[in-house]
Amino acid sequence: MSDIALLFRFRPRLLSTLRGYSRASLRDDTLAGLTVGIVALPLAMAFAIASGVSPQSGIFTAIIAGFIVSALGGTRVCIGGPTGAYIVILFGIVSKYGFTNLMLCTFMAGVLLVLMGMLRLGQVIKYFPMPLVIGFTNGIAVMIFFTQLKDFFGLQVAMPSGFFPTMATLRTHIQDFQPVTLALAGASLALILAWPKKLNKYLPSPFVALLTATVVAALFSLPVETIGSKFGGIPQGLPDFQPLHFDPASFSELLAPAFTIALLGAIESLLCAVAADQMIGDKHDSNQELIAQGIANMVVPFFGGIPATGAIARTGTNIQNGGRSPVAGIVHALLLLGVVLVAAPLAQYIPLAVLAAILIAVSLRMGDWNWREFSTYPWRDLVVMAVTFVLTVVFDLTIAVEIGLLLAAVFFIQRMAGASVIARLRPEHARLFERHSISGKTLPAGVAAFRVEGALFFGAADRLDALLAEADDAQIIILQLHRMVLLDATGLMAIGALNDKLAEEGRTLILCGAGGEAARRLTRAQPHMHMRDDNVQPDLVAAILRAEAVQAVQAEQPKAPLMAV
Structure with a gap:
């Protein structure tokens, strides 16, 4: 009832200005x-x-x-x-x-x-x-x-x-x-x-x-x-x-x-x-x-x-x-x-x-x-x-x-898409945040990490497709999301499609760093994206530890075909 009252509030400004007139x-x-x-x-x-x-x-x-x-x-x-x-x-x-x-x-x-x-x-x-x-x-x-x-x-x-x-x-x-x-x-x-x-x-x-x-x-x-x-x-x-x-x-x-x-x-x-x-x-x-x-x-x-x-x-x-x-x-x-x-x-x-x-x-x-x-x-x-x-x-x-x-709107979408970047993390990158920065951290062999900067929405979701070609030598891909400012349904579906594609190839996708509304949307969408709970981590340090654990599991099964864990 309070929400309805708030929605249909009727308060003419004249009433408040007459106080002390x-x-x-x-x-x-x-x-x-x-x-x-x-x-x-x-x-x-x-x-x-x-x-x-x-x-x-x-x-x-x-x-x-x-x-x-x-x-x-x-x-x-x-x-x-x-x-x-x-x-x-x-x-x-x-x-x-x-x-x-x-x-x-x-x-x-x-x-x-x-x-x-x-x-x-x-x-x-x-x-x-x-x-x-x-x-x-x-x-x-x-x-x-x-x-x-x-x-x-x-x-x-x-x-x-x-x-x-x-x-x-x-x-x-x-x-x-x-x-x-x-x-x-x-x-x-x-x-x-x-x-x-x-x-x-x-x-x-x-x-x-x-x-x-x-x-x-x-x-x-x-x-x-x-x-x-x-x-x-x-x-x-x-x-x-x-x-x-x-x-x-x-x-x-x-x-x-x-x-x-x-x-x-x-x-x-x-x-x-x-x-x-x-x-x-x-x-x-x-x-x-x-x-x-x-x-x-x-x-x-x-x-x-x-x-x-x-x-x-x-x-x-x-x-x-x-x-x-x-x-x-x-x-x-x-x-x-x-x-x-x-x-x-x-x-x-x-x-x-x-x-x-x-x-x-x-x-x-x-x-x-x-x-x-x-x-x-x-x-x-x-x-x-x-x-x-x-x-x-x-x-x-x-x-x-x-x-x-x-x-x-079209021009705005173009600008937003142009400002959205998915860049591979490398040791020479300057430190931004201790938990998220690649500085001072070592990625295990066979692991590639990428940072999403800006909006991952319908105008920029296709940027994820480039990961498959750029990281074709990596068995595990970490997608860092702490600098992602917007995530819409198209972005969620693009992440889910990337996860499915990597799984078909026996590779693993790990997400980390998402916060605020983006984190809540990822949590609700995880079942539909076929993402394991432990493949969604709070920061880069935890994501690297998860990648090492996945590699350890894969190492214990050397004769079996590679499969996403």
Whole structure:
């Protein structure tokens, strides 16, 4: 029962941070939350529009998911909500399956995230090498950049999903750009990129650009497309409850996009948590964070929201402005709720061009283009990064991550196999450990000893085959395992096959030095490997004594055919 309780532990970080919570902490968290809310407002609308849905979907997501992630999550400072990483994926899902099925995919992804957290899979981020993460992050940044050029240039055309169709559409219609829209978008982008960092803490550049562009467009009646002209504005008030429509026939078809949403949500939320830990010197609960992210994504579809995850930029803003508990995230959600309840009608005047400029700025800052640092990477990591980047841009994130992980795994196996060595012990070898070193010891005639260094696994198990040829003059072979760091089932079977082969030839295999988990596996597998108990020794000294005893037995039977003992 205790194991089950541990497996399904549910401990929101908010509960522990509220112990000893002070007025000073409340003041700092409130100020940080208000600042994050100001940053989140334009981003939430921009992310939603770029994903092919209405701007209120992004705001409702930021409110609901932001509150749930902060209230139930496993971190102190992470902010949840819609993010730029989802744009390309969601736009493709909406284009192919429609908004109703996007809601269903979001709910299914939430269920998957909750299951991942309950099954203690929160450490999954450790199995994603950073070159792979950089590759798909840069790929997503490139796709965001190109998908925003339509509104940045004011093109009156429906944008398709996919890199090549997008590029073809842009190439065909780029000459139809609107000069006023381009000027407004260009000025907004310049303002965002040039805004002083000192002022950014108090007046975030996206909000300043949004406010300035809206006032200018309204004051001078600029002929630009706005949220009001395209979406009819943002409804004032709380979102209506919208039941999901589940179609069993389409379940299998929607499982793949739901898995993509869950995978990206898990990766980005855990990356966000790790980054936050480094900024404030904390340690998050990754499984609790996944559960909270899952619950948030299960709830938002019922109110017209889109997928949410940990937002690294907003989390950084929270930390920089003094936020140190989940209360800041809750305040940010409440501020956005207040905006919807009070100032929603004003959103109709916001130009789409400024939202495109905000997202282009996000894409430029989202990618990692440190070429000097990349030049120091091993070539295998560069290949993983490049392949993941290209596949993310040309195909989609799921294929990119699958192929990238497979490629990284193959390269890792090659490196592990290359680092695994089976070397013959000779008297000139330097002393490493008294009991295991060949130094100071004499091998009896007809005895050869080999040391396994590294991993004896499926990628290196064939190295044992070379022993038969190299030690064809030895009647007894000692295999020293004290420097073996990994032994898998293939390695066990390879040792068993070597023992059987030597036995057929009337020769003997003696193992020694195995420790830890390898020793326990050898003990359990001995009957299946046909190894005698006394042919498994603790160290080289004992193995040599065993070899001498075997030779003594063989010497007493000179007329009988040689047989393994």
